[in-house]
Amino acid sequence: MSKLKRNERVGALVKILCDNPNEIYTLNYFTNIFNAAKSTISEDLVIVKKLMEDLKLGRVETIAGASGGVKYVPDMNLQNTREALNEICEMIKDNRRIIPGSFLYMSDLIYNPAYVRKMGKIFATKFMNKNIDYVVTVETKGIPLALMTANYLNIPLVIVRNDNKITEGSTVSMNYVSGSTGKIQTMYVSKRAIKYGANVLIIDDFMKAGGTAKGLLDLMKEFDAEVKGIGVMVATREPEEKLVDGYLPLIILDRVDDKKGIRLSPNEVLFN
């Protein structure tokens, strides 16, 4: 390939780094594909770092040492976080979403990449420095959000199943009490899905009593895993006392009522 100009290299560096968040690239990798000197690439990277900071689009970090290089660290700034959550709250506040039994229809939001991309980025930003090895969720509705979070953290996703599936091989199971039905259920995860002693982040779409999260917490103990955080898209205000502590909701749901309507708001903690 013919030599690129500086502004072309800068654009290409941004593309490659941001397409693969938290992936470390060596300077050699770039000197090869751009057919340019190390000093040239270093100068390009200074420009990339500055523009990311100036426009609050995330950070480009340099890692020193033998296995060193540069990587892009996604960062959802406060303004974008606020805008995204306000937009999502406005969309949820539509009485046509109310389903008999005071449930909320949210599948259109929680399966739409445009929204889960943003919410996944918020969780990734919050849990970036926790050295997390796996994002863990239980099927089905939390999977898209959990995958996007794992995507920005650049780590594997683990999906816990509600049935013992043949394709998972040998599994570890855990009984839990579902908050919405009050029934005892069992969750299963492949024994080979999680290395012993790992750090995990639990992500789910909805939390009422916290029964599912508690089940996941107990299941993780069977792998000697440390749960470094629990992120949920929507948590109900009531019951205030949940079965788990220290969870981080993006949105707090006060009320779903056929007549009085839906009341909810972004979790203000995220803006401090």
Add this chain to the structure above:
Amino acid sequence: MSKLKRNERVGALVKILCDNPNEIYTLNYFTNIFNAAKSTISEDLVIVKKLMEDLKLGRVETIAGASGGVKYVPDMNLQNTREALNEICEMIKDNRRIIPGSFLYMSDLIYNPAYVRKMGKIFATKFMNKNIDYVVTVETKGIPLALMTANYLNIPLVIVRNDNKITEGSTVSMNYVSGSTGKIQTMYVSKRAIKYGANVLIIDDFMKAGGTAKGLLDLMKEFDAEVKGIGVMVATREPEEKLVDGYLPLIILDRVDDKKGIRLSPNEVLFN
């Protein structure tokens, strides 16, 4: 914000466009955030277009007219497609993946963002010009791949359920014969998940006889939806005659045998 230099604007344009594939941005949007003239942004975009083409990183397209602007269209080039599929095939060819009953353990691959990102991009590249409104999958194992495909196409994902869930509201159901178990099962999708007359792309992780895909095809008829394509990560070589036609597998699986091992290869059609 102080005025940016050209190479900073180019980097920022790449970041914003590529973070939101297939999302149309007006020139005004960029003149505002960069505090620059339209003519300046137009020149920047010429550079962005050229570097994308030169490095085969996708395309930046201009849409004329009142609702016009520019958008980034992801494009997985042949070399990257080949490299990604070869790498995934090598990882699957590990006898420790064989589960009693000649099943393959693949959860680590099909839930890992690093791999589903690439495979989703391949599907998005193949079905980009089909005017697709929704990506449709059935829970659970195909969800990550389907979400990433929907992400690059910038369209909603629809998840068909194996049980009739209260949070889906009124549902439409379809009976189908599962290829792996031979049993009749029922799938359900919310009535409000798909607009009548839409174009859909079906994505799943695995196809043997094609029973699940056939069920989805029949279910889509209930919405007067046109199925514009069926993409599966892995299809078995046998039975050659599937219950559906015109599906596109990324990988073709010849054999899973405890003694003889695993034989599979990328679908050569993708390289033509």
